Amino acid sequence: MSLTLEALPGARAAYLEAAIRRPLSRRIKRVLFAALASAILVYSAWVCEIFSPKLLAGLPKLGNALLLMLSPSGFQYLPEFLWGLLETISMAFLGTLIGAVLAVPLAILCSSKTFPIRILQFGFRRFSDALRSFDHLIWALVFVRAIGLGPIAGIMAIALVDLGTLAKLYSEAIDNASKGPVEGVRAAGGTWLDEIRLGILPQVLPVMLSATLYMWESNTRSATILGVVGAGGIGYQLADRLRVYEFGQASLIIILIVVAVSAIDKLSAWLRFRLIGSA
């Protein structure tokens, strides 16, 4: 057969048409999926009343609120606020670090590549699911009740949620790691721990670092909120000022938080570049 490159009308065109017609079942599935997705979309919009006039009416007020947020005052409290901010950042750092360190062994026990006992692996997976099924805020409320007000409750809350989240992210990275290096280590007489340390870990380290740095950034934001429920840090002062309508001081605190969070963003981007070598 020669190279014609065209579907010449006639038998060839008919044959080609048949060859690239998607199976009927797949086309039906597509239509059903599209219908279902649109139904869910419309239904959730209706439940949330997004078509109500409230949104339009509220928009001008948004401008006022933003203006208030940008008129800081109460600079005499700056040392106090900065101390709170430092506490928040430390909470995020310690919580992430503890969560990340504990997540490494948990992740190894969660992945079928590194832990062959199915039933236990299933248990560890459900355990990490359970840890991250509540938000930081819920855990913080629990710990404030158990061990009292202060940053320790916040650190524990962050560490627990991170343990669950990072164990999942790490174990997914391990699942996707290639088996070749593991076989290489095993064939050379290595133990189970050698396989993990020398075969798996070097492969997944960049993904682990990247996920951990992201959690650190994200936790700096979350840690702000934790203060609101008494789990330490700047959030406590923010909630307090808002309660007594000190919007100027609240504004100062918010600006401090924005500056701190973007500084941490930059720092972690720089760290990621230094450690992994790409953005």
Place this chain on the structure above:
Amino acid sequence: MLEISNLAKQFGTMQALDSVSIQVPPGQFVAVVGCSGAGKSTLLRLINRLVEPTSGAISFDGQNVSLLKGHQLREWRSRAAMIFQGYNLSPRLDVLTNVLVGASTSIPQARRLLRLYTKAERLRAAAVLDDLGLVEKAFERAERLSGGQQQRVAIARALMQKPKLILADEPIASLDPLNARVVMETLRRINVELGITVLCNLHSIETARMYASRAIGLRQGRLVFDGPISALTDEATSEIYGGTPAEAESDALSEAA
């Protein structure tokens, strides 16, 4: 007619290509041979404008293509179709869509984003696939095909571009001998039956002798051989690859060390 004059490319301090001039009349099958790092890939990539020259000019049918920008540049790229050693298909896209990538310049951007192709376009892609014996794989993900099949899909994508020129960069370096032969035979048919000029980087002199009508030899970025394939004798070959076979081997060993 492809005309390359005094083409040079510098990467940092490395002179990848050094004042190369060649002319390729339509319909030739040109093998570009040389050691790895001799500048073969750079030459093809310069022609397709995947890399920009440091100096020199490339023109095709009298048009200076080294100055093209925007839409005209993309038109030129689609006329000078590339085929890569690693196939460079989109692995999770189905085979038919991968081939339709080759029709990009003739389809509006919005339709390409939504992957809305007309029946005629899809039929043409199917016809090209069928010519290469792959139409029954149209809905397979590209990554599930064997290497030889993936390279033929890449050739189908190239043919979809209605090219004047095919630039094949080590197209068979990752393939087993049987698949390598299928791919080379396909390139030969494209050259003979469709009259499309082929520039093919090869590291095997034997393959070059089997398929090409003309050979170009590069060594450390310089043109050291240009002539009919019959002139590519063993002496000429050792000149391209760096002196006597023993010297070439010691070069390769020191490079590996």
